Amino acid sequence: MNGNRLERLNGSIYLCGFMASGKSTLGKALAKELKWDFRDLDSVIEQKESMAITEIFREKGEAYFREKEWEYLRSLTMEFKGIVALGGGALQDQRIVDHLKIHGLLVFVDTPMEQIVERVYESEERPVLFDESGKIKSKETLFTELKTLYSGRIEFYKQAQITIKTSLFTSVQEMAEAVKDKILRHV
Numbered sequence: 001m002n003g004n005r006l007e008r009l010n011g012s013i014y015l016c017g018f019m020a021s022g023k024s025t026l027g028k029a030l031a032k033e034l035k036w037d038f039r040d041l042d043s044v045i046e047q048k049e050s051m052a053i054t055e056i057f058r059e060k061g062e063a064y065f066r067e068k069e070w071e072y073l074r075s076l077t078m079e080f081k082g083i084v085a086l087g088g089g090a091l092q093d094q095r096i097v098d099h100l101k102i103h104g105l106l107v108f109v110d111t112p113m114e115q116i117v118e119r120v121y122e123s124e125e126r127p128v129l130f131d132e133s134g135k136i137k138s139k140e141t142l143f144t145e146l147k148t149l150y151s152g153r154i155e156f157y158k159q160a161q162i163t164i165k166t167s168l169f170t171s172v173q174e175m176a177e178a179v180k181d182k183i184l185r186h187v
Helices: 002-007 023-034 041-049 053-079 094-102 113-121 139-157 172-186
Strands: 012-016 038-040 083-085 104-110 162-165
Touching (some): 023 038, 023 083, 023 172, 041 053, 041 083, 094 104, 113 139
Parallel strands (some): 012 083
C-alpha cells in the first residue's frame, strides 16, 4: 500500500533548510528508506561546473552561483524523480518555492541554530566561515551572521508542505522513518 501511495506523488521530494541542517544526510537515509534515487543539488552543481562550491563563490561570485543553482534545479525537476537535497540558499524567492511545490513535495529540515553553528564551525568547506582576510570567524560572529541570514530565508522554508524538527530525533534513521510517515500521510 505504501508503494502505491508514493506513486501518486507527482515529482520529487525536495529537502530544504538552512546550511548544515542535515539535508544531505537525511536525504540519503530517506532515499534508502523509500528505495528512491538521491541527488544533492550542490554536488550536481560542482559536477556540472567542474569546480567546488567554494571556488565558484570565490572566482565567479554568488550571483553566478545562484543563477546556475536555479538552472540545474529546473533541470532536475524535469528529468529526475527522487530525493533532492537543496542548498541552504536555494530558496531565494517565491518563484522557486512555487516551482518546487508544483513539481513535488517540499520538506523543511528544521535544525536548531546552535547545532548549525557547530557544524559550520567544524567544516572549512563553507565560505561563510571565513572573514574577508580568510581568517576563521569567532563562533559569536558566525552565530550572529547566520542568524541574520536565516531570518531572511525562514519565510521560504516555512512554506514547505512538511516540516521535520531534527532536535526531536536521536538518529538519522529514526528521522527518515518519520519523514516517510509524514509523506505517506500527505499524499
